[in-house]
Each structure stands twice: as C-alpha cells, then as structure tokens.
Amino acid sequence: MTAESVTTPQPSPAAQAPPTVRASLSPSRAADFKTCPLLYRFRSIDRLPERTTIEQARGTLVHAVLERLFDLPATGRTPEAAGDLVAPQWDRLVTEQPELAGIFDGAEPAGPVEFLRSAAGLLQGYFAVEDPTRLEPAERESLISAVVDEELLIRGYLDRLDVAPDGALRVVDYKTGGAPREAFEARALFQLKFYALVLWRTRGVVPRVLRLLYLRDAEVLDYTPDADELVRFERTVVALWRAIEQATARQDFRPRPSRLCDWCSHQALCPSFGGTPPPFPVAAASADPLRDSRSTPVAPGADE
Numbered sequence: 001m002t003a004e005s006v007t008t009p010q011p012s013p014a015a016q017a018p019p020t021v022r023a024s025l026s027p028s029r030a031a032d033f034k035t036c037p038l039l040y041r042f043r044s045i046d047r048l049p050e051r052t053t054i055e056q057a058r059g060t061l062v063h064a065v066l067e068r069l070f071d072l073p074a075t076g077r078t079p080e081a082a083g084d085l086v087a088p089q090w091d092r093l094v095t096e097q098p099e100l101a102g103i104f105d106g107a108e109p110a111g112p113v114e115f116l117r118s119a120a121g122l123l124q125g126y127f128a129v130e131d132p133t134r135l136e137p138a139e140r141e142s143l144i145s146a147v148v149d150e151e152l153l154i155r156g157y158l159d160r161l162d163v164a165p166d167g168a169l170r171v172v173d174y175k176t177g178g179a180p181r182e183a184f185e186a187r188a189l190f191q192l193k194f195y196a197l198v199l200w201r202t203r204g205v206v207p208r209v210l211r212l213l214y215l216r217d218a219e220v221l222d223y224t225p226d227a228d229e230l231v232r233f234e235r236t237v238v239a240l241w242r243a244i245e246q247a248t249a250r251q252d253f254r255p256r257p258s259r260l261c262d263w264c265s266h267q268a269l270c271p272s273f274g275g276t277p278p279p280f281p282v283a284a285a286s287a288d289p290l291r292d293s294r295s296t297p298v299a300p301g302a303d304e
Ligand code: SF4
Pocket: 036, 038, 039, 255, 256, 257, 258, 260, 261, 264, 265, 266, 267, 270, 271, 272, 273
C-alpha cells in the first residue's frame, strides 16, 4: 500500500483534557437509527432478543478464521490452512456461545456439514481478492474509540487495520452476507467512515483507504475519504445522537419502512406490519446513558 497520509490540522482529543463522556454510540446502532428509529429502539432500548441466523453465524465464523489466519507465519497462510481452521474455530465459537448450536434447529440433517462447507467457500472468495502472505495487519478485531463533540464516545470493532511503511492507514471490513449488496452498501460505508473518524480523531491521520471485501462475490470496493468529508461526517454522527436523545425524551421512535425490513427480526411488533410495540421501557431508556446496544459495543464479526 503506498499512500499519502492526510494529517488533521486539529489536535487529537487524546491530547486534550479528559472530556466528560455522557453517551456512547457504535456504528451499527447509529446506522440502525438512521435506517429506522423504531429498529434502534427495539435493539438498543427494549433490547429485544434476536435469534442468530445461519448467515450471521457463518459471518462470525469466517471473521474468526480470517483473524486466526494471520497468527500463522506468512508463508503458511494458504487456502488449505484457512480451510483447516474452519471446524476448530466453529467448535471454539460454540463453546464460548452455546446458543450458536441452536442455529441448526429445524434444518436438514446435513445442515452443519453444509454450514462448514459454505464457510470454507467464502474463504475461497477471500483468497481470490487478497494474498495474505503479503500482508502483516497492524490490528485485527480491534476495539477503537474516540470522543467527539466533547461528550459522545464513538466506538466499534474494526475487522482489520493495515499500516503502510509511510504511515498510511487502510481499514478493511469483510462482508460475508448474501443479502443484495445495494441494500447494505450505504450502511457498510457508513460503518467504515465511522471507523475513519475514530482513527482520525485518535491518530491524527485520515485513512487512505476504506476497503470492503465482499467474500461471496470475491469483489473489492475501495473508498478514499478526505478530512473535509470526515468533518461533515462527524457533524452527522453528532446530529444523529442528538436526534436519538430527542426521540428518547419524547418516547417517539417511528418506523421507517424500507427494503431492509426484509431482514428485520421485529416485524411482528412493528406498526408498519400491523404490530404493536411493547410499552416504552422508561427505566431502561434512562438507566444507562452509555448504552448503545444489547452487547455494547457490537461484537466483532457481526456482519450486517
Ligand atoms: S420492520 Fe422495518 S419499519 Fe418495522 S421496525 Fe423493522 S426495520 Fe423498522
């Protein structure tokens, strides 16, 4: 990666007096509110359970394998080695999160075998677009955070961060989902800009590249942000948070139907689908101002 780093003219908040953090926001929860305020409420305030789908579990597994792949010596990062990691990583995930074993309930008897086979297939897509023997990531599944507007903590897990010898940053996000890309691409770019903003505010460097790796299609989407864009994006994030605060104070989270409703777990409670939301959980909404999701921040590998 050769790139010209763009430095911010402003000091990093880390160098300033400790701010009074009043709230936190992850890219997934911010994107929820942007997509549909009622979806944000269901997930972040009501904290309604959502059953893990086979597709989400496959995404978590593939992320885990790609993270561990870089533990191997560079010459050992082969497709075969990645394939060999699939079953052990799935066993580890199920041990740590026993509920994952339930994703095969009601599935065909060959479900688990097919599941592992399809995860291996996604990894082949990875090797079609990158050669991991030529990469040494600076960070993997890393939690990053920054404070903006003096009181809002923004944070999330990035899949991978590459740092070039000249200091240029490349943020990489693996996408494993089978949903139509156009339905989720804006959300994915929002997430990457969120990470870019955090990195800019904490390191004083605008990432040179934001990269989406679509493993199913074996395609790469690169995006190059600039400082002016991140200034505007920061305003957008702060405005989103203020809108969330207003909606919470008014207990007013309205549904915003879109094609993303097809992937929503809460249609039965949504007025747009004839449902009725539960009473607003006032205590939960005011109990923890740093809450922003059911499992704050969103777990690494959660591929939406
Ligand atoms: S079904 Fe659609 S409109 Fe209703 S809460 Fe879910 S995303 Fe929002």
